[in-house]
Amino acid sequence: MNSFFELLRTMGGGRIAAMGGVAAGLLGFFVFLAGQVGQPTMGLLYGGLDLNDSAEITTRLESMNIPYELRANGTQVLVPDDQVLRARVSLAGEGLPSGGTIGYEIFDRGDALGTTNFTQEVNLVRALEGELSRTIRSIDAVGAARVHLVLPKRELFSRDTREPSASVVLQMRGSRSLEAGQISAIQHLVAAAVPDLKPSRISIVDERGTLLARGIEEGGTAVAGAGRLEEFRLNFERRLKSSIESMLERSVGPGKVWAEVSADLKHEATTVSEEFFDPEGQVVRSTQTIEENATTRDNIGAAPVTVQQNLPEAQARAPGQAQNETATNRTEETVNFEITKRMTQRVTEAGGLNRLTVAVLVDGTYAGTAPNETYNPRTQRDLDQIAALVRSAVGFNQQRGDTVEVINMQFARVDAVVLEETRAFLDLGKDDYFRVAELLIFAIVALLVVLLVLKPLVTRALSIAQAQAQAAAAEQAAEAQLIAAQQAALVAPEEQQPVSEVEQMLDIANIEGRVRASSIKKIGELVDKHPEEALAILRNWLYQG
Numbered sequence: 001m002n003s004f005f006e007l008l009r010t011m012g013g014g015r016i017a018a019m020g021g022v023a024a025g026l027l028g029f030f031v032f033l034a035g036q037v038g039q040p041t042m043g044l045l046y047g048g049l050d051l052n053d054s055a056e057i058t059t060r061l062e063s064m065n066i067p068y069e070l071r072a073n074g075t076q077v078l079v080p081d082d083q084v085l086r087a088r089v090s091l092a093g094e095g096l097p098s099g100g101t102i103g104y105e106i107f108d109r110g111d112a113l114g115t116t117n118f119t120q121e122v123n124l125v126r127a128l129e130g131e132l133s134r135t136i137r138s139i140d141a142v143g144a145a146r147v148h149l150v151l152p153k154r155e156l157f158s159r160d161t162r163e164p165s166a167s168v169v170l171q172m173r174g175s176r177s178l179e180a181g182q183i184s185a186i187q188h189l190v191a192a193a194v195p196d197l198k199p200s201r202i203s204i205v206d207e208r209g210t211l212l213a214r215g216i217e218e219g220g221t222a223v224a225g226a227g228r229l230e231e232f233r234l235n236f237e238r239r240l241k242s243s244i245e246s247m248l249e250r251s252v253g254p255g256k257v258w259a260e261v262s263a264d265l266k267h268e269a270t271t272v273s274e275e276f277f278d279p280e281g282q283v284v285r286s287t288q289t290i291e292e293n294a295t296t297r298d299n300i301g302a303a304p305v306t307v308q309q310n311l312p313e314a315q316a317r318a319p320g321q322a323q324n325e326t327a328t329n330r331t332e333e334t335v336n337f338e339i340t341k342r343m344t345q346r347v348t349e350a351g352g353l354n355r356l357t358v359a360v361l362v363d364g365t366y367a368g369t370a371p372n373e374t375y376n377p378r379t380q381r382d383l384d385q386i387a388a389l390v391r392s393a394v395g396f397n398q399q400r401g402d403t404v405e406v407i408n409m410q411f412a413r414v415d416a417v418v419l420e421e422t423r424a425f426l427d428l429g430k431d432d433y434f435r436v437a438e439l440l441i442f443a444i445v446a447l448l449v450v451l452l453v454l455k456p457l458v459t460r461a462l463s464i465a466q467a468q469a470q471a472a473a474a475e476q477a478a479e480a481q482l483i484a485a486q487q488a489a490l491v492a493p494e495e496q497q498p499v500s501e502v503e504q505m506l507d508i509a510n511i512e513g514r515v516r517a518s519s520i521k522k523i524g525e526l527v528d529k530h531p532e533e534a535l536a537i538l539r540n541w542l543y544q545g
Helices: 002-011 012-036 051-063 081-093 104-108 117-137 181-194 221-252 379-393 430-491 518-528 531-544
Strands: 042-046 069-071 076-080 142-150 165-172 202-206 209-211 259-267 270-300 321-346 353-362 364-369 375-376 403-408 505-507 514-516
Touching: 012 430, 042 051, 042 081, 051 076, 051 081, 076 081, 117 142, 117 181, 117 364, 165 181, 181 202, 221 259, 221 353, 221 379, 353 379, 379 403, 518 531
Parallel strands: 165 202, 353 403
Antiparallel strands: 042 076, 069 076, 142 165, 202 209, 259 353, 270 321, 364 375, 505 514
């Protein structure tokens, strides 16, 4: 213990302070290293969050005693990997994350008492928009959605009513896009949730400003119909192309046929009404017969007019008077006929096929093995058979002006790149590799600290202790030789041996006696080799003196 304190005393205060600082730094480094090694691996719980959702999620995680970490300005929340599933299930049970939207839970607040009718109507619209946004966001390709509803209020004493409308803004996941059926499904979903809202009054836009669905107003049906017709044409051509290639590849081989289809569709809709009468197809509908008989009598020679002639009893003719009688018969018949009539109304919608053009490119055959293959073109008989198959597949109509061309040309050779299946070493994932690399870096840094810091310090301390021990031994030997020389000088000063160059005796003015020159030479060599240790010995002597 005394030697240890002596060592500390000889090292000085500055050196001890420097070594203490280095030791404290090393201790802190190893504590940090142990903390990094023992820290759990963090996994992504949710990303792309709204700040309101981040605040609610972190509050819930603190109540569950789950450590978390925020990144990307608070839009990402990370928790330990072994607790990701547990946290997601617990948060999903509470409706988190909600996507920054408010649904019908807005009416769960306790401050509803005293709110005005206007506030309640606004809250209803907000709740409806929030619920629709959540529902649309559940579609796989949709990352986020916002819904804006316009629900006009009918004014009193007004006969005109305005129809509601809506607009939807979608943010897609990565580079994904929606199909036409999915866009139409979103329109009908919103229309079914809002009273009196028609799907044609819903506009849909994506995050790049692309109009996915147009809210059709009066006069806007032609533009929308043109868009749907173009989409129908592309789908029709794509379907025919796929069917032709899949059919021919079974015969000529995969990758040896290429087809292009061009369809000319009718862009106008026509309505034709026809009314046809058949004169040969007469049917008696009704018959009406009228018969009329009349008799007329005239007197010849007028008799004098008397009162007797006007009496009711006067029935007899006057004597000598002549009479003329005329009979008339008339028969009238009316027959109503029903003529056969046929009414035809033909409605031709836009999208009818005017003309179809098909071009098919077929590769030839090859003989031999690569790279010494020989190309052989296909015979005309093979091309005619392929053309017949294509005509049958597309519904060829010569009267309509359809065209089918089959050309045999050599395809450009593309060297196939064989991708070797890569498997993870020891079934380790990407995060595991990063973790191993982190541990290796920490181990290398620790090894460098030991080799470049600790080892030089320990070596220096050991060399200092060894030098001090050698200096102490040399000091004791010098003192012993000095005492022996003094005794020899006192006993026989007259019996001095011839002095050689090595064993020359020196007279020291401050020391009584004689010392051998070899001892002084050894001490000088020690001082030259270890100046700091010699200085420490002198300081020790001064301290003891």
